[in-house]
Amino acid sequence: MQELPLQLVTQMIADRRTIHKRPELGWTEFETTYFIAKRLEKLQIEFQLGGDFLDRASVHGRDEQEVRTAIQRALEHGVPKTFIKKTQGYTGVAGIFDTGRPGPTIAIRADIDAVPVQESQDEAHESVMGGYCSEIPMVMHSCGHDAHTAILLAVAEWIVENQDNLCGKFKFVFQPSEEGVRGGLAVANGGFLDDADVLLCFHIGTKCKLGEVGICEKGFLATSKLNVTFEGVPAHAGSNPEAGKSALLAACNAATLISGIPRHSKGLTRVCVGKLIAGESRNVIPAHAAMEIETRGETGELDQYMVNHVCRIVNSAAEAFDVKARIETVGSAVNLETDHEISVRLQKIAEQVESVERVAYYNDIAASEDCTWLIKRVRDRGGKAGYFLFGCNHHGHHKTDFTIQDEVSLPVGLRMLIQYLAERCSG
Ligand SMILES: [Zn+2]
Known part of the structure; x- marks a missing residue:
């Protein structure tokens, strides 16, 4: 198993909390987009912003007025005007890192948006105790997409640090507007993932408790x-x-x-x-x-x-x-369909993670997820895809007291992804 450097984990937890404080609804994630872009820039990872990699004709449920209000708020919160201009009004980031050595193109997708829920102010609530409660009224990361974003940033950093031992190309999709399944189709039809050999998607929580990893091959409707x-x-x-x-x-x-x-x-x-x-x-x-x-x-x-x-x-x-x-x-x-070959690989990795006590297949989730558009796009072009869940002890997604024990839960997601990359792309 790959070692998780302490500094990487510390940074990931801090990132998750920073993002948690400034949650943004679908298509209005300008602060989050800036946060991600700044980090990729620092890591010298090439990237495109929403205006360049999304297919605008496939954008669903985007409200111009909400976008304008969000831009104003982002400007007031330190996002430079020049950056806002570069987004062309469309959020999300798509990064590419090429090791320069022949090998597979592996893509990972994280969603970045929040939910219209007022976060609990209860003294025992995780983010109140930690001092990183949502600063935006009626908006909260109550589905864990803050965790997804932080994990993918940590994966990107790990790849850059380990590039001498890796081969092939890596693609990172920070997808806007998953809530309401509004952003997935625009990412898929934009064609950014068309050369991906493998696409990995994941979600925190849902049916998995802390110490559990779930593999999904179907079941999202x-x-x-x-x-x-x-x-x-x-x-x-x-x-x-x-x-x-x-x-x-x-x-x-x-x-x-x-x-x-x-x-x-x-x-x-x-x-x-x-x-x-x-x-x-x-x-x-x-x-x-x-x-x-x-x-x-x-x-x-x-x-x-x-x-x-x-x-x-x-x-x-x-x-x-x-x-x-x-x-x-x-x-x-669309409904979820992934590749058994990838599932088996993910399952084997999960079984080796020390803090994971249970690995199970969950093929009856009956919710929906718009990464299915990305998965379909990749599979239609001969690529393969996998989907996994990693647990946390939450009280229900989209609820005011949703909580994820980030210090214990997030490292499991990170470990799953980097172990997969280490096995598939060792140069
Ligand atoms: Zn979600």
């Missing part, structure tokens, strides 16, 4: 996130109701009908109308309604089956109430 709006005609509800066209009634009917879409016999399917806001006031025929809907399926076809039904119902409800409907896709992911 394909998903589509849809925003639906209905546009009606307002009218006074007492004096001339016949002149009104109710967007609220169209939306309510769509919501109940959508919940009745027959589930498919070929595999898991899901649908959720998670949000419905409609109406202006008590005595006005409601002219506006907005819904947030998601579908999931065990395969892309099963997800599409659910999406087709949702679209048909939305359009039919609009017609029934004589209002206009608009459907916008604001996020998507």
Whole structure:
């Protein structure tokens, strides 16, 4: 097993805490992007910023107003204007390090965004005790992407320090906007990973407790996130109701009908109308309604089956109430499919890590992850991919008291990755 230099681990924990303090939502990660870029620069690793490596036509769910506000906040927090300009308004970093010796191209992906959750101020909460609680109201790294970012930075540093013993090329994807599965497709379609022989993706926590490593080969569902709006005609509800066209009634009917879409016999399917806001006031025929809907399926076809039904119902409800409907896709992911050969390698490595007591396959997660777009892109071009989880004792992702025991948990993720690289790319 590769030794983990103490300095590398110390730096990784400090990085995680620095990032934890300044969490940013998807597509607004300007401070985080700057932090990563500065480090890669220091390590003399070549990199591109979001504006250069993302396919803009595939960007989902990016709000211009939110981006502008975030840029302002980043400027006030010391990110130089020249740097913001270089991003062209798009977050994320893609790094390349070439050892100059023939060998495989290995890519690793970490997501960098946070969640719209207010962090717990409880005295016993890990980050309150450590003095690195989120400084941004209603935003928190409550999914552990701060840990992912810090680990990948540590891997990059390890590669630079050990370059004389390594061969091939390394690619680092610091992906923006994983939450809401909004950023993955833009990274994939940007083509940065098209020459990767292997892509490794990972996540802290989920079903794994501290001391546990999980390998995933399938189980993340394909998903589509849809925003639906209905546009009606307002009218006074007492004096001339016949002149009104109710967007609220169209939306309510769509919501109940959508919940009745027959589930498919070929595999898991899901649908959720998670949000419905409609109406202006008590005595006005409601002219506006907005819904947030998601579908999931065990395969892309099963997800599409659910999406087709949702679209048909939305359009039919609009017609029934004589209002206009608009459907916008604001996020998507395909289902997970990785390569057994990589899984076995990851499993063997995990079994050698001293602090890991249990290694198991988790193929029934039933959540979604948009690194699946990156994995699909690499595999479609003949590359291979692997996905692993490493544990922490959390109280639930996306929760106000999410916690990860970084000093014990993060080294496991780091060790898994550098051991893989040491075995596959020793020069
Ligand atoms: Zn996550």
